[in-house]
Amino acid sequence: MQSPRRTGILFVLSAPSGAGKSTLCQRLAKDRDAGLNPFIYSVSCTTRPPRQGEVDGVDYHFLSHAEFERLIEEGEFLEYAKVHGNYYGTRRSNILASLNQGVDVLLDIDTQGAAKIRANPDPEIRRALVDIFLMPPSLQELERRLLQRGTETPEQVAVRLANAEEEMAQWVHYRYTIPATSIEGVYNDFMAIMRAERLNSRRLHFPNHTP
Amino acid sequence: MQSPRRTGILFVLSAPSGAGKSTLCQRLAKDRDAGLNPFIYSVSCTTRPPRQGEVDGVDYHFLSHAEFERLIEEGEFLEYAKVHGNYYGTRRSNILASLNQGVDVLLDIDTQGAAKIRANPDPEIRRALVDIFLMPPSLQELERRLLQRGTETPEQVAVRLANAEEEMAQWVHYRYTIPATSIEGVYNDFMAIMRAERLNSRRLHFPNHTP
Numbered sequence: 001m002q003s004p005r006r007t008g009i010l011f012v013l014s015a016p017s018g019a020g021k022s023t024l025c026q027r028l029a030k031d032r033d034a035g036l037n038p039f040i041y042s043v044s045c046t047t048r049p050p051r052q053g054e055v056d057g058v059d060y061h062f063l064s065h066a067e068f069e070r071l072i073e074e075g076e077f078l079e080y081a082k083v084h085g086n087y088y089g090t091r092r093s094n095i096l097a098s099l100n101q102g103v104d105v106l107l108d109i110d111t112q113g114a115a116k117i118r119a120n121p122d123p124e125i126r127r128a129l130v131d132i133f134l135m136p137p138s139l140q141e142l143e144r145r146l147l148q149r150g151t152e153t154p155e156q157v158a159v160r161l162a163n164a165e166e167e168m169a170q171w172v173h174y175r176y177t178i179p180a181t182s183i184e185g186v187y188n189d190f191m192a193i194m195r196a197e198r199l200n201s202r203r204l205h206f207p208n209h210t211p
Numbered sequence: 212m213q214s215p216r217r218t219g220i221l222f223v224l225s226a227p228s229g230a231g232k233s234t235l236c237q238r239l240a241k242d243r244d245a246g247l248n249p250f251i252y253s254v255s256c257t258t259r260p261p262r263q264g265e266v267d268g269v270d271y272h273f274l275s276h277a278e279f280e281r282l283i284e285e286g287e288f289l290e291y292a293k294v295h296g297n298y299y300g301t302r303r304s305n306i307l308a309s310l311n312q313g314v315d316v317l318l319d320i321d322t323q324g325a326a327k328i329r330a331n332p333d334p335e336i337r338r339a340l341v342d343i344f345l346m347p348p349s350l351q352e353l354e355r356r357l358l359q360r361g362t363e364t365p366e367q368v369a370v371r372l373a374n375a376e377e378e379m380a381q382w383v384h385y386r387y388t389i390p391a392t393s394i395e396g397v398y399n400d401f402m403a404i405m406r407a408e409r410l411n412s413r414r415l416h417f418p419n420h421t422p
Contacts, residue, residue: 004346004388004390133412135215135417168417171412171415171417172412173412174412175411175412176407176410176411176412177215177410177412177415177417178410179215179417188406189406189407189410191403192402192403192404192406192407192410193403193406193407193410195399195400195403195404195407196387196400196403196404196406196407196408197407199387199388199389199400199403199404200386200387201344201382201383201384201385201386201387201388204382204388206346206379206382206388206390
């Protein structure tokens with residue numbers, strides 16, 4: 001049996017709070033570390049100074065403001081944003097280097113960042129992109145949880161619910177939407193998507209059977 | 212948690228001989244009968260007379276020549292072919308009725324039939340279609356099996372190999388290509404594709420979160 005070669009996949013994962021994204025990502029990392037599911041997490045660039053224990057190239061690529069802005073001008077970021085005066089962004093060359101080696105990349109990003117990546121015209125990025133949305137429980141359930149937690153004022157709860165509602169409407173733009181039913185269900189859904197997309201003909205190459 | 216509603220998926224499966232399609236289909240039918248994986252097999256129409264034990268509507272929809280040709284003229288077949296003087300075809304209305312009820316349909320068909328379905332301009336069919344190719348072992352391996360079986364002359368073996376080579380080149384037109392490594396591997400790949408495609412946002416509808 002000939003084995004197909006393939007290019008890497010850029011899995012982009014977004015989820016409003018309450019959808020179980022952290023639990024999913026921990027479990028995926030555990031599988032990966034056990035050699036069961038090969039992929040790498042995308043490491044973002046930032047101009048924020050490293051915190052205690054953070055390692056350059058592992059937690060973030062730490063860049064100076066000048067360097068970051070030079071890279072912005074060069075169109076080097078697939079997406080970037082300024083938060084509290086610091087830049088955060090995803091470097092195109094980092095992602096492409098992995099994809100060209102056939103390595104899958106998982107990028108955990110908000111709906112705005114995902115929208116920028118989706119709009120990228122680079123055919124290599126477009127071919128690699130698989131965007132996945134975790135749909136959290138209903139707004140009613142989210143409200144119930146926030147009120148039960150009791151750490152926010154009714155006004156803060158209202159703001160969070162309005163944000164969640166806006167984010168939840170973004171699901172239509174993602175190729176896949178996983179309803180956040182149970183931890184097990186979300187994990188199995190995500191694994192099925194990874195396995196299926198690794199069989200997507202667009203990215204495969206059978207050396208002896210390509211016309 | 213709100214559950215999404217969705218329209219049905221038309222899974223189209225093609226494989227040259229030797230890829231393990233029959234084994235896969237038997238296992239899928241077993242899962243389905245155990246209530247683990249809901250879908251229906253598409254039942255073809257034919258003008259060939261029923262054989263002993265064949266049931267109309269189960270094995271085939273048996274039609275007269277005149278009726279079949281009237282339906283051809285009405286554009287009612289997603290694909291059809293004439294083999295040894297008899298027509299065989301897939302009725303559009305049968306498929307659409309299932310899809311509109313959210314029922315997934317599995318259609319086991321050769322590469323020529325799949326090409327016709329792929330070319331269908333109906334947006335409902337295009338949205339529903341997920342075509343999957345089982346890539347059999349190498350030609351060398353296929354040749355080895357045929358020679359070992361010893362039921363065909365060297366000339367017949369050569370014809371079969373030429374056909375297989377032509378069919379194998381069709382994989383590029385399918386959304387997914389499963390390399391026929393092991394029975395277990397093919398089954399798990401196919402199940403992952405079914406699970407993933409059931410999460411494809413194009414076919415989902417979250418009543419409370421559609422802009």
